[in-house]
Amino acid sequence: xxxxxxxxEVATRTGRSVHAIRWYExxxxxPGVERDGGGRRVYTEHHVGWLDFMDRLRGTGMSVxxxxxxxxxxxxxxxxxxxxxxxxxxxxxxxxxNIARWTEALTLIEAKLEFYDExxxxxxxxxxxxxxxxxxxxxxxxxxxxxxx
Amino acid sequence: xxxxxxxxEVATRTGRSVHAIRWYExxxxxPGVERDGGGRRVYTEHHVGWLDFMDRLRGTGMSVxxxxxxxxxxxxxxxxxxxxxxxxxxxxxxxxxNIARWTEALTLIEAKLEFYDExxxxxxxxxxxxxxxxxxxxxxxxxxxxxxx
DNA sequence: GCTTGACCTAGAGTACACTCTAGATTGTTC
DNA sequence: GAACAATCTAGAGTGTACTCTAGGTCAAGC
Numbered sequence: 362x363x364x365x366x367x368x369x370e371v372a373t374r375t376g377r378s379v380h381a382i383r384w385y386e387x388x389x390x391x392p393g394v395e396r397d398g399g400g401r402r403v404y405t406e407h408h409v410g411w412l413d414f415m416d417r418l419r420g421t422g423m424s425v426x427x428x429x430x431x432x433x434x435x436x437x438x439x440x441x442x443x444x445x446x447x448x449x450x451x452x453x454x455x456x457x458x459n460i461a462r463w464t465e466a467l468t469l470i471e472a473k474l475e476f477y478d479e480x481x482x483x484x485x486x487x488x489x490x491x492x493x494x495x496x497x498x499x500x501x502x503x504x505x506x507x508x509x510x
Numbered sequence: 511x512x513x514x515x516x517x518x519e520v521a522t523r524t525g526r527s528v529h530a531i532r533w534y535e536x537x538x539x540x541p542g543v544e545r546d547g548g549g550r551r552v553y554t555e556h557h558v559g560w561l562d563f564m565d566r567l568r569g570t571g572m573s574v575x576x577x578x579x580x581x582x583x584x585x586x587x588x589x590x591x592x593x594x595x596x597x598x599x600x601x602x603x604x605x606x607x608n609i610a611r612w613t614e615a616l617t618l619i620e621a622k623l624e625f626y627d628e629x630x631x632x633x634x635x636x637x638x639x640x641x642x643x644x645x646x647x648x649x650x651x652x653x654x655x656x657x658x659x
Numbered sequence: 660g661c662t663t664g665a666c667c668t669a670g671a672g673t674a675c676a677c678t679c680t681a682g683a684t685t686g687t688t689c
Numbered sequence: 690g691a692a693c694a695a696t697c698t699a700g701a702g703t704g705t706a707c708t709c710t711a712g713g714t715c716a717a718g719c
Binding site for chain 3: 690691692693694695696697698699700701702703704705706707708709710711712713714715716717718719
């Protein structure tokens with residue numbers, strides 16, 4: 362007998378607004394939501410876990426459209442396992458790429474901060490030495506246009 | 511004598527559209543753009559570098575409003591060095607947080623993929639063992655609501 | 660049985676960051 | 690000097706992901 366929850370509790374537990382949870386359901390991102398006699402949505406722990414996972418996907422830049430596709434595959438059951446794997450692996454690759462991109466940008470930001478620190482310490486703009494070297498090395502890795510996230 | 515560029519070349523070099531570059535300028539994100547006799551924007555290598563840096567900031571989730579603030583400080587010159595550092599350090603902290611968040615999500619995605627791999631290999635849904643352990647460990651790290659990016 | 664709070668639906672509104680259109684001007688090439 | 694490409698301005702339109710409003714229903718406590 363799974364303990365059942367109303368939407369308000371789910372909102373508290375997942376840290377999302379009631380509106381957002383209903384909107385997610387309308388977008389096809391929350392399968393298996395039952396209703397009680399009065400027409401109110403009834404959730405279980407399972408839904409809380411699912412919503413948390415959805416947040417992980419969203420929080421790593423997966424679009425709602427892709428989350429919808431993934432959710433649809435999960436609804437299909439074990440027949441769509443391969444497709445589920447493919448979708449998730451594609452996302453994994455994107456996450457890896459993004460971590461790499463963010464890490465590279467971090468190096469640049471750190472170099473700039475060191476440059477500023479030196480500037481403040483010396484009271485004069487330092488020669489653009491190591492800072493600029495880091496920068497140019499980073500530029501070389503930029504093959505083409507980068508889409509923002 | 512810095513080689514000068516028109517907006518089209520800058521667009522090609524930075525991988526952004528001509529529209530986007532003009533829009534960035536209108537948003538106060540590109541200081542020091544001169545005009546030629548015919549009213550056309552004239553850029554130098556320096557602007558290309560600046561735009562690339564702006565892309566790094568955008569690509570790591572800095573909002574246009576914050577980029578505008580940073581650009582304004584740069585325009586002010588060495589008097590606003592401290593504020594520049596503060597702003598950039600705050601962004602550095604956000605980038606670090608995000609890398610951590612993405613890395614954590616990656617672990618989860620990997621666990622789910624392993625679970626799927628096992629499922630496919632065995633032909634039956636495996637007991638939710640190590641996969642679920644990783645998951646729960648990750649859940650414990652989630653203190654509260656997480657904003658998507 | 661009446662108030663109060665949580666819930667319901669449908670749809671409008673918002674924030675952000677572009678992206679594109681229209682109509683005009685400028686510079687170059689034949 | 691005509692054609693054509695590239696540029697200009699002002700402003701409208703787009704996509705994404707919510708976020709909120711309006712107007713109503715339902716259930717529990719007094």
